[in-house]
Amino acid sequence: MLYVIAAAVILLFFFLLYRMRLTLGGHKRHLVTYLLAVLALFLTISMVRFPQEAFSASVAGLEVWWHIVFPALLPFFVFSQILIGFGVVHMMGVFLEPVMRPLFNVPGAGSFVLAMGLASGFPIGAVLTAELRERKLCNRVEAERLLSFTNTADPLFMSGAVAVGMLGFPQAGLSITLAHYLSSITLGLLLRFYRRGEPGSPDATPGRGRLISRALQALVQARAEDGRPLGQLMGDAIRKSVDTLLLVGGFIILFSVIIRILDLIGVVGLLGQFFEPLLKLGGLSPELAPALISGLFEIDLGCQFAAEAAGAAMRDKIIACSMIIAFSGLSVHAQVASIISKSDIRIAPYILARLVHAVLAGVYTALLLGPASAVLGRLALSVFLQTRPVSSISFWWTRTVFMLNQLTLFLGLLTVVAAVLYMIRAIRLAFFFSRRRI
Numbered sequence: 001m002l003y004v005i006a007a008a009v010i011l012l013f014f015f016l017l018y019r020m021r022l023t024l025g026g027h028k029r030h031l032v033t034y035l036l037a038v039l040a041l042f043l044t045i046s047m048v049r050f051p052q053e054a055f056s057a058s059v060a061g062l063e064v065w066w067h068i069v070f071p072a073l074l075p076f077f078v079f080s081q082i083l084i085g086f087g088v089v090h091m092m093g094v095f096l097e098p099v100m101r102p103l104f105n106v107p108g109a110g111s112f113v114l115a116m117g118l119a120s121g122f123p124i125g126a127v128l129t130a131e132l133r134e135r136k137l138c139n140r141v142e143a144e145r146l147l148s149f150t151n152t153a154d155p156l157f158m159s160g161a162v163a164v165g166m167l168g169f170p171q172a173g174l175s176i177t178l179a180h181y182l183s184s185i186t187l188g189l190l191l192r193f194y195r196r197g198e199p200g201s202p203d204a205t206p207g208r209g210r211l212i213s214r215a216l217q218a219l220v221q222a223r224a225e226d227g228r229p230l231g232q233l234m235g236d237a238i239r240k241s242v243d244t245l246l247l248v249g250g251f252i253i254l255f256s257v258i259i260r261i262l263d264l265i266g267v268v269g270l271l272g273q274f275f276e277p278l279l280k281l282g283g284l285s286p287e288l289a290p291a292l293i294s295g296l297f298e299i300d301l302g303c304q305f306a307a308e309a310a311g312a313a314m315r316d317k318i319i320a321c322s323m324i325i326a327f328s329g330l331s332v333h334a335q336v337a338s339i340i341s342k343s344d345i346r347i348a349p350y351i352l353a354r355l356v357h358a359v360l361a362g363v364y365t366a367l368l369l370g371p372a373s374a375v376l377g378r379l380a381l382s383v384f385l386q387t388r389p390v391s392s393i394s395f396w397w398t399r400t401v402f403m404l405n406q407l408t409l410f411l412g413l414l415t416v417v418a419a420v421l422y423m424i425r426a427i428r429l430a431f432f433f434s435r436r437r438i
Helices: 002-020 028-049 051-086 088-104 110-120 124-134 140-150 155-166 172-191 211-226 230-264 267-281 286-297 299-307 314-327 329-339 348-369 393-437
Strands: none
Touching: 028 051, 028 230, 051 088, 051 110, 051 124, 051 211, 051 230, 051 393, 088 110, 088 140, 088 172, 088 211, 088 393, 110 124, 110 140, 110 172, 110 393, 124 140, 124 329, 140 172, 140 348, 155 172, 155 299, 155 314, 155 393, 172 314, 172 348, 230 267, 230 286, 230 329, 267 286, 286 299, 286 314, 286 329, 299 314, 299 329, 314 348, 329 348
């Protein structure tokens, strides 16, 4: 009865729009607003119709946020803000400018965002990109490039939560993780051509001089411009980090309820019928269609549905999970949109990049499960990566140490690449001057 009344109200609403010719007159530009209002009304009525299911979904989302997201990301959010306030990111920008600018067409400070994003997961890449834009360390186009390939999933989620906890197949963790990182880097290399004609941001420390001297100068200058004492800096970092995590938690709970309601009223199954031909065309099992539809909204539920898809081969489940993780779902997209809302960074390039990332991740996963499977089979994952995330102090301490090791590893790799590029440049200059003397 409740849905009959809701349908009657919606039909009456559109009938009045037609009679008043709003959609054909000067108010045509407001049609999207009207549709969103109707959608919000429909979802509200649905939650009234299914109160128990909505409550259970919200509790499930709250548990994910409290037991997994909050303790995992809070230390990295806080310390990233402190490092920015101390000028460490500015110093890294000077060191790694020769790597980030030629490869990804972003300033050197983006190296910190790249390393933190790969090591820590959603949505720290978006948070740090917005912070760099706010501090004028990159322009709008560079921020859009950086955001599109640094806001990634963390390795423990892919290997522990998905491969072990959902798929029950720990060997898939390495393939999913490698495919995710390879597709992220590939996407970054492709995005260097996005609006290539736009002028880049100026060098943080222009002029000549020794690299170490210029890097230290950038650190001291950034610290002087910040000017906050240590106590205030730590307090602001904690306050800002908690506010961001509360925002993330609200989106997780909201989209957990939305996807549950859409599943109950049959929208997920209906949309899944349109995905089945595409899956057959790509050589995947059509039983994965509901999982991909769920993954459009929420990454955890999409991967869970893919793992539980009856009749689908394990290879197809792994590829589907990899694509869902790369797309990351509208829940993460909404988090990113909210985080960058105070800046001039546009969300459209990020969403388009997620579609490309999903396709690349699926292709890389298929290759790693096929031609490269023999090589990967000889590689062993650490015991920690084969552990399903749990809520305990010892686990989160181990996770924090692991993420710090990952961050150090990524920054070390970038530093090595920078050193190699410096050596190549020095050799080329020496060869050039030697020829001029001749």
